[in-house]
Amino acid sequence: MSTRTQPSGEQFDESTASKEERLRSFLKQKAADGEMYFKSKFIADEVDLSPKEIGAIMVKLRDSASDLNVEKWSYTSATTWRVEPA
Numbered sequence: 639m640s641t642r643t644q645p646s647g648e649q650f651d652e653s654t655a656s657k658e659e660r661l662r663s664f665l666k667q668k669a670a671d672g673e674m675y676f677k678s679k680f681i682a683d684e685v686d687l688s689p690k691e692i693g694a695i696m697v698k699l700r701d702s703a704s705d706l707n708v709e710k711w712s713y714t715s716a717t718t719w720r721v722e723p724a
Contacts, residue, residue, distance in 0.1 A: 654695075657687060657691060657695060658695050658698060658699070659686050660685055660686070660687070660704060661687065661692060661695050661696075661699070661703075662666045662699060662706065664681070664684065664685050665699075665706060665708075665721050666681075666705065666706060666723070668721075669706065669721045669722050669723055670723065672722060672723075673713070673720060673721065674720070674721050674722070674724035675711060675718055675719065675720050675721075676718070676719055676721075677689075677717065677718055677719075678690075678692035678693050678696070678716065678717065678719070679716055689716070693717060695712075696717075696719055697707060703724070704724060705723065705724050706721055706722070706723065706724055707721065707722045707724050708720075708721050710719075
């Protein structure tokens with residue numbers, strides 16, 4: 639995860655937009671041949687995001703992604719997401 643230093647010396651994380659784009663790109667690649675199912679905690683290391691960040695971005699993608707169909711599939715100890723190309 640990239641951080642930048644502000645003139646005040648404080649650091650802040652990369653923008654939400656680039657995190658969203660990184661996750662969207664990952665999902666498009668993994669679902670290129672059809673649907674995929676996943677839990678955030680199992681892909682967190684691959685996309686360098688926390689499961690909580692992934693969950694928040696998935697809710698956004700469900701409503702805004704025109705190139706992916708995103709569905710909250712089930713909940714068993716964590717949300718399972720279903721993703722397929724649009």
